[in-house]
Amino acid sequence: MTSRTNSGTSSSTAVRTATDADWPAIWPIFDEIVRAGETYAFPIDLTIDTARPWWMTDHVVVLEEEGAVLGSAKMGPNRPGRGAHVGTASFMVDPAARGRGVGRRLGEHVVQWHRAAGFAGIQFNAVVETNTVAVRLWQDLGFEIVGTVPRAFDHPTHGRVGLHVMYLEL
Template sequence: MGIRAATEADWPAIWPFWRDIVEAGETYAYPLGATSDQARGWWFDGSRVTVLEEDGSVLGSAKMGPNRPGRGAHVGTASFMVAATARGRGVGRRLAEDMVAWHREQGFAGIQFNAVVETNTGAVRLWQDLGFTIVGTVPGAFESTRHGRVGLHVMYLDLG
C-alpha cells in the first residue's frame, strides 16, 4: 500500500466511496444527493489531497490543510474517506499518520477536527490513539441516519 498526492484523475476512483459514505448519513455533514462535480469541488478545494492505493486500486483518500484562513492558518485540519471494502485493513491509520507527518513538516502548531461524529467510535478511537483529545462536544449537532441527533466532537492534537 502506498500513499501519494491525488490528482483530478483519481476522482472516478474516489467518488463511489465518497458518495456511499456521505449518503449513509453517519459520519459527514456534506449535503445528501450531491453530484459528482459538487463533491469533487468540495474534496479538491485547494487542500492537499492524498490517496492510498494498492495494486492500482484507490482504497482511501484524505484532504488536509489549514483549519481557518489568516490568523488561524497555523492550525491544520483534515478529512478522510476509506472504501468499505478496505475498512479494517489500516488504511485510515496510514492516511492519518501521513497527514500528521505532513502537518508537522509544514510547521503547523496543531491539528483540529471540527466535527467528529461521536457515534463514529472507530474514528474517535483512532484519533485518540494518535494523541488527539476531545476538547468539547456540541450536543445534537449531527443528524445521524441510525441514531438521530448526536454530538459532534471537536478534537485537537498539539504538534508543539
C-alpha cells in the same frame, strides 16, 4: 456495491498526492459514505461534478494498493489568516477496505504532513461521537476531545448526536 479493492493485503500500498485523474476513483467512496449519512454533513444529493469541489481542495492524498484507491484524505489550514497555523483534515476509507489499517495509514500521513509543513496543531471540527472507530483511532494518534457540541449531527439511525472537536498539538 462494486468492490474497488483487491482481496488480501499487499506490500505495494502507498500514500501519494492525488491528481485530477484520481477523482473518478475517489467519487464512489465519497458518494457511498455521504449517502450513508453517518459521518459527514455534506449534502446527500451531490453528483460526481458537484461533489468534486467539496473534496478536491487543499492538499489531497490517496492510499492506493495495486492501483486501487482504498481511501483519501484532504488537509490544509483549519481557518484562514490568524487561524492558519492550525491544520485540519478529513478522511474517507472505502467501506470494502475497512479494518485493513487504511485510516491509520492516512491519519499518520496527515500528522506527519502537518508537522513538516510547520503547523502548530491539528483540529478536527466535527467527529461524530457515534463514529467510535474514528474517535478511538484519533485518540490512539494522540488527539484529545476538547469539546462536544451536543446534538449537532442528525444521524440516520441514532438521531441527533454530538460532534466532537478533537485536537493534537504538534
